[in-house]
Amino acid sequence: MKRRSLLKGSLTAGMAGVAATAGLLTPQMVMAAWPKAAFEAKGMNNAVKSLFGSEGLTASGDISIKAPPIAENGAVVNIAVSTSLKNVDSISILVEKNAQPLTSSFNLAAVTEPFIKTRVIKTRVKVAKTSSVIAVVKSGGKLYSAGREVKVTIGGCGG
Amino acid sequence: MASNTIRPRAWVDGDVATVKMLLTHPMETGLRKDKKTGKKIPAHYIETIKVEHNGKMVLDGLLGPAVSKNPFIQCKFSGAKAGDALKISWTDNKGDSDSKDATIS
Structure with a gap:
């Protein structure tokens, strides 16, 4: 016992x-x-796949990216993304030629009212060398993207 | 962490509020080398940024080391009015965090 x-x-x-x-x-x-794997993923496809679980991007004319055509200093590149797509869950900003393309991802799903004017994100990112800046918008479970090229004269990574 | 790392500005135009925030943070990628010692500077960057409006999340952002030093972020959301309370908070990869309350003007 x-x-x-x-x-x-x-x-x-x-x-x-x-x-x-x-x-x-x-x-x-x-x-x-915090999706470490997605931020450390190398190459656009890997980063998108790691973040969203799929890599099927549809080019969309409803996303607009404002970025300087020539960035004097790649360490600070102003990016503004806006979209008129409905049911936007998130807006992500990727730089294609960066070693780790994913820069940031903003979840807007919590905003219930579908106010088109409010689908705007502005931030500043590092761009290592001349590259396309890609905005990926997740809307209704689908991924839409648009890109804009930024020419860099001084890189944003390394010293 | 040094206090006052968040400088917010928020205003409302009609029904849409605009929030601008400037965060003070080194945003080290972990790839840069110290010129004197030749050693890599350890990565130190903000991972999450959150904006709450009257206790409801309006922006839930994930940042990586590729966001510029002293990050600037602007977002908009609807359904706000002047005088509403905002709470902005961030956390970084070293476990530091900061938060700040703001009012929409």
């Missing part, structure tokens, strides 16, 4: 240990929400 209770006791302790480990793991799981 004593042995039984000992076994039970150790089992409970074991369970507590598991629970503690699970508790310890939780913050890391929250961190995992």
Whole structure:
């Protein structure tokens, strides 16, 4: 009998240990929400596939990208993306020729009202060398894209 | 982390609010080398940026090291009015974070 209770006791302790480990793991799981693989992916297709789970991009005329045709300093390139597509879930900005193309992704799904005017994201990104800047808009489960070339005279990566 | 890393500006035009924010952050890619020591400067960049309007998420952004130093982000959302509360917060790859409350003017 004593042995039984000992076994039970150790089992409970074991369970507590598991629970503690699970508790310890939780913050890391929250961190995992940042898609490391997508940001580290090399090449446009890999990055898109890693971020969205598919690589079928449809070129769309409903996305407009504002970017300087010639960027004097590739470390700071102003990019503005706007779209008139409906049901926009997210807007992502990729630089095709960067070693790691994905620069940023903005989730707008939480905005319920389909206000066309509000589908705008402006930010600044690094462009390593002359490249197309691609905006990928996820809308209704589909991926749409548009691109614009930026010529870079001084690279944005490296010293 | 140094305080005051978020400089927001928000205003409303009709029903659409525009939020501009300038974040102070080195955004190191981890690929750059220190010219003196020749060693790589460790990566240090913002991973997430969130904007909440009256407690409701309006922008949930994922950033990578390819976003420029001292990131600037502008977004718009609808259904806002002057005086509404905004909360902007970021977290980076080293576990640092900051948040700031702002009001729409």
